Structures are given as C-alpha cells and as structure tokens.
C-alpha cells in the first residue's frame with residue numbers, strides 16, 4: 001500500500017523565527033525520498049509540520065489527493081501516515097511486545113495485528129528474541145528497530161523517519177538502511193527519510209532533497225550527491 005505526499009509553500013517556525021521557509025516537495029508514490037541538510041537546517045521542523053506535531057504558518061500538505069494540512073497526528077496515523085521521531089520513539093518502561101501492542105492502538109481490525117507482529121519479528125529477529133525485555137534497557141540500535149516496528153504495526157502507506165541512524169554503530173546503520181529499503185520494496189510503503197549519514201542513505205534513495213537554512217537547495221537524483229565535493233558545495 002502506498003500513497004504520494006506533496007507539499008506546497010510550507011512555512012513553519014517558532015514564534016517569529018522562521019525555520020522552514022516556503023518548501024515545495026513531492027514524494028512519489030512507492031518511492032524513497034532522502035532529505036539531507038546540516039544541523040539546524042529545519043528538517044525536523046519540516047517533518048513535524050507535515051505530521052501535525054506543529055501547525056504550519058502557511059502552505060499545504062497533501063497525502064494522495066487529500067489535503068491533510070494541520071491534521072492531528074492521531075488522524076494521520078489512522079489514515080496510514082506513520083512517523084518515527086528523531087531520538088528513539090519507544091516507551092522505555094514497557095516491554096518490546098507491549099511497545100508493538102501499543103503501536104497498533106488505532107488499528108480497528110485487531111485480527112490483523114498478530115501477522116503484522118510476526119512480520120516485524122521476521123524483519124528484526126532481535127525484537128523477537130527480546131520480546132519480554134524492557135525497551136529502555138535495549139541498545140540504541142535495538143531501540144531504533146523497535147521504533148520502526150511500532151510504526152509498522154499500522155502498515156503505513158506513507159512513513160517518515162527522522163534520522164534513524166543517529167548514534168548507531170556502522171554495521172547497525174547499514175542494517176537500518178537495509179530494513180528501510182526492504183519495507184519500501186516488500187510493503188510498497190512510500191518513505192521520506194531524513195538523514196545526515198549521506199554515504200549510508202544515498203544507495204537506498206530514489207530521489208534526494210537538500211535543505212539549507214529552511215530552503216530547498218537541491219531536488220533531484222541521489223547519485224550526484226555521492227560526489228563529496230559537490231555535496232560540500234551545497235552544504
């Protein structure tokens with residue numbers, strides 16, 4: 001299941017401070033879009049505004065044909081738009097199994113949940129092994145996998161991941177990237193991934209966008225960004 005996302009003229013900020021300054025962007029149905037940019041470029045603010053965690057000051061957001069600007073996160077989740085926040089989105093004092101259970105809170109047809117859970121366990125066997133462990137006692141990488149698992153309990157049509165590789169060891173970074181590619185390939189989910197790890201994320205991206213101080217300065221194929229010099233010029 002997949003759906004496109006398109007954004008027109010999006011403006012967002014904090015008080016008088018404008019952090020996202022008129023962004024137009026489309027994530028094609030079934031594709032992976034990589035959003036790059038330096039620290040403080042406005043990436044998190046942008047995705048939070050898409051998901052309804054903050055209200056955009058201007059602009060529109062469409063999921064497929066439907067306008068969803070400013071819609072609540074709960075309604076977005078129920079409509080197949082899932083969000084994995086920057087810094088592990090897990091319930092630390094609950095077990096792995098309970099985290100997944102809670103992840104599926106808004107799924108009306110409860111009979112779908114066991115199969116989804118098994119699919120997540122197949123994708124991340126460590127979660128199956130540790131299903132009874134408290135999430136807060138897992139490693140950073142394991143918590144990141146769980147955060148992705150929680151989002152997958154809704155079988156999203158559109159998934160946003162905000163810097164899923166941050167703080168992870170290199171082998172785990174690759175594992176997370178492979179999982180993101182697998183979700184896109186096998187479930188057809190449209191994905192917007194925010195990353196700073198350019199080397200690890202470029203190979204899985206179909207399209208790339210670069211932000212600089214709230215503006216879009218690149219929108220095109222990922223390949224040219226693997227040229228280090230080119231990327232440094234953009235950043």
Ligand SMILES: Nc1ncnc2c1ncn2[C@@H]1O[C@H](COP(=O)(O)OP(=O)(O)OP(=O)(O)O)[C@@H](O)[C@H]1O
Pocket residue numbers: 014017019037038039040041042043044045046086196
């Ligand atoms: N709650 C907040 N209140 C005020 N300013 C904020 C708030 N959150 C972020 N900012 C500011 O907005 C700007 C953009 O921050 P944002 O978190 O969107 O950047 P980012 O591109 O996600 O950076 P990073 O790669 O470090 O996560 C920064 O200057 C930041 O200091």
Ligand SMILES: [Mg+2]
Pocket residue numbers: 043044045086162163
């Ligand atoms: Mg951020």
